[in-house]
Amino acid sequence: MHSSRNGLSFYRMLMFLVLLFLNVFAQETAGPVLISFSAGNIPTPVHLSTDVQKIAVEKWEIETASERWRPIGLPFYTEFPKPNLHIKGQFNRNKQDSLKNLVLYSGGLHGYAEIIINGVILGKRPFDYMPFELDISHELLRIGLNEIEINLRAPRSLNEGFPVLPHLYAEKRVYGIIRPLFLYQMPSPTLSNLKLSLNNIRGRKANISYHYNFDIPSDILKKTNFIKAEEWLTNNAGKVIYHSIKFVPANRHGRENAISIDTAYVWSPRNPVHINMRVVLQTNFTTLVDRSFRVAVRKIELSNHTLQLNEKPIFIKGINYYQNIASYIRKNYYGLVQNDFKALKEAGFNAIRFPHYIPDLSVVRMADSLGLLVFAELPVWQYPPELMNKAPLLSLIKNALLRFDHYFGRNPSPTALSFGQELPLHDSSVLRLMI
Numbered sequence: 233m234h235s236s237r238n239g240l241s242f243y244r245m246l247m248f249l250v251l252l253f254l255n256v257f258a259q260e261t262a263g264p265v266l267i268s269f270s271a272g273n274i275p276t277p278v279h280l281s282t283d284v285q286k287i288a289v290e291k292w293e294i295e296t297a298s299e300r301w302r303p304i305g306l307p308f309y310t311e312f313p314k315p316n317l318h319i320k321g322q323f324n325r326n327k328q329d330s331l332k333n334l335v336l337y338s339g340g341l342h343g344y345a346e347i348i349i350n351g352v353i354l355g356k357r358p359f360d361y362m363p364f365e366l367d368i369s370h371e372l373l374r375i376g377l378n379e380i381e382i383n384l385r386a387p388r389s390l391n392e393g394f395p396v397l398p399h400l401y402a403e404k405r406v407y408g409i410i411r412p413l414f415l416y417q418m419p420s421p422t423l424s425n426l427k428l429s430l431n432n433i434r435g436r437k438a439n440i441s442y443h444y445n446f447d448i449p450s451d452i453l454k455k456t457n458f459i460k461a462e463e464w465l466t467n468n469a470g471k472v473i474y475h476s477i478k479f480v481p482a483n484r485h486g487r488e489n490a491i492s493i494d495t496a497y498v499w500s501p502r503n504p505v506h507i508n509m510r511v512v513l514q515t516n517f518t519t520l521v522d523r524s525f526r527v528a529v530r531k532i533e534l535s536n537h538t539l540q541l542n543e544k545p546i547f548i549k550g551i552n553y554y555q556n557i558a559s560y561i562r563k564n565y566y567g568l569v570q571n572d573f574k575a576l577k578e579a580g581f582n583a584i585r586f587p588h589y590i591p592d593l594s595v596v597r598m599a600d601s602l603g604l605l606v607f608a609e610l611p612v613w614q615y616p617p618e619l620m621n622k623a624p625l626l627s628l629i630k631n632a633l634l635r636f637d638h639y640f641g642r643n644p645s646p647t648a649l650s651f652g653q654e655l656p657l658h659d660s661s662v663l664r665l666m667i
Contacts, residue, residue: 264296264312266408268305272564274412275597277337277363278642281423281523282508287334287415289321289380307565309342309408309557317343317384317407322377323415331370333418339363339411339592341384344392348381350374359386359393360632361590361611363639368415384408390624394611406557411592422447423511423521427641430498430531431490433543438495440529443488446513446521453482460514461487465497465507473497473507482515498542499528499644501582504603528600528644539647541605550583550607551576555591570598577602588613588653590636599645606645608636612652617659626665 276284294304295318304319325331336347336354345357349372357364384407387393396405426444433439448459458479465474473493480487497507506528513521531542538545553572560568576584583605590608599606610632619625633649640646657663 264310264315266294266304266308266310267561268308269560270564271307272566274566275594277593277639278526278597279639280416282526283524284416287323287417289323289413289415292319292321294319306413307408307410309406309410311406314386315384315407318381319384319409320379320381322379324377325373325375327375330417331373331375333420334368334373335416335418336366336368337416338413339594342410343384343407344387346383350379358391358628360628362632362635363593364635390622390628394628397614410557412594421449421520423523426525428527428529430529430542433495436495437492438498438529439490439492441488441490443486444511445486447485448482448520452515452520456482456515458482462512464510465493467497467507497529499530500542501603501605504601527642530644532647548583548605549581550585551581552587553584554587555589566594569595573598573602573604577604583607583647593639596640596643596645600643604645605647607648607650608646609650610652612655614654615652617656617662620655620662620665
């Protein structure tokens with residue numbers, strides 16, 4: 233009797249494994265299941281000026297191995313393990329000037345991507361969760377309808393994206409276009425690399441410095457020796473906090489300054505305040521640049537083995553926020569995240585850790601507004617020593633670190649970027665990388 237029960241259990245287990253195999257096989261042969269959801273209101277990334285005009289890409293269609301072209305809404309994703317997705321959309325340009333200085337912005341694509349404009353490859357991007365921008369040459373564009381294609385698939389090598397070794401049930405790797413994607417026209421002349429820093433606090437005064445670069449066309453530079461730079465800092469009610477007029481040598485291509493403002497305008501979890509900065513550059517009474525930015529100032533440093541915010545120790549009360557994509561179905565994505573963050577803030581938390589991934593820039597902006605410190609992580613998780621020393625992986629890590637400062641450097645909430653998790657630090661080669 234005992235042996236027959238064991239035999240029955242064995243056959244039940246065998247049947248279960250056969251059914252499981254058939255289910256997986258059926259899913260893979262049927263092709264990917266594509267799931268669209270609503271993004272809701274998408275905040276503008278803070279590295280762009282507040283008056284940037286987004287150019288929407290419309291009439292998206294998708295083709296997979298199992299089905300021909302059909303309409304699809306963005307954002308969308310699939311949990312299919314090795315998808316091969318072809319997506320295309322249209323955007324319109326109605327005059328010659330609208331073809332100049334066009335930029336494609338993406339908050340980060342989920343998958344290795346080949347991006348094509350009107351049949352010509354614009355660029356290829358690894359799966360690294362990082363935002364990116366691609367300049368579109370006017371030679372690739374035409375007046376009227378233009379087409380953008382994105383070929384998206386799982387990475388096949390280290391050159392194409394971070395590998396995922398551990399697999400948790402709640403953290404399935406997904407592929408698709410989940411984060412914001414739009415076009416915008418870069419104004420000319422350009423104003424770039426705006427950065428504000430809090431140097432120190434003395435009583436009720438915060439001493440800050442700022443700098444930015446500008447690129448004035450050579451034909452204008454030949455006619456003038458100085459650029460008139462006028463700057464305003466205002467609060468959200470429009471009150472002027474600071475105003476300056478300075479004549480800058482035209483060949484300097486930049487401006488830097490140090491000023492004092494009231495500490496009421498210094499960002500912290502208890503005081504998540506933002507200010508507005510407007511920069512106007514003129515020559516011979518002609519306005520060359522007029523840009524406005526949403527900015528914040530704060531100072532985060534590690535001093536005497538203590539994390540300090542604005543020169544005072546801060547106690548971190550944080551929580552993990554996993555990327556559970558499936559929870560977005562039939563919901564407003566950014567509205568859902570906003571409600572989650574508000575609930576965490578009301579519960580007394582002042583920090584959020586994003587385990588094993590770099591969050592969407594728009595999500596980070598929500599953390600800025602609510603006063604939540606952000607701890608992000610490169611998706612380097614449980615990698616063995618032999619993988620950690622591969623040149624393509626080191627290149628991925630280096631590029632991600634450089635781009636993190638460019639895209640997240642003006643957000644006040646990012647506090648730390650982790651190199652990775654659960655790495656074999658007992659191995660000397662891995663330890664050298666960390667140091």
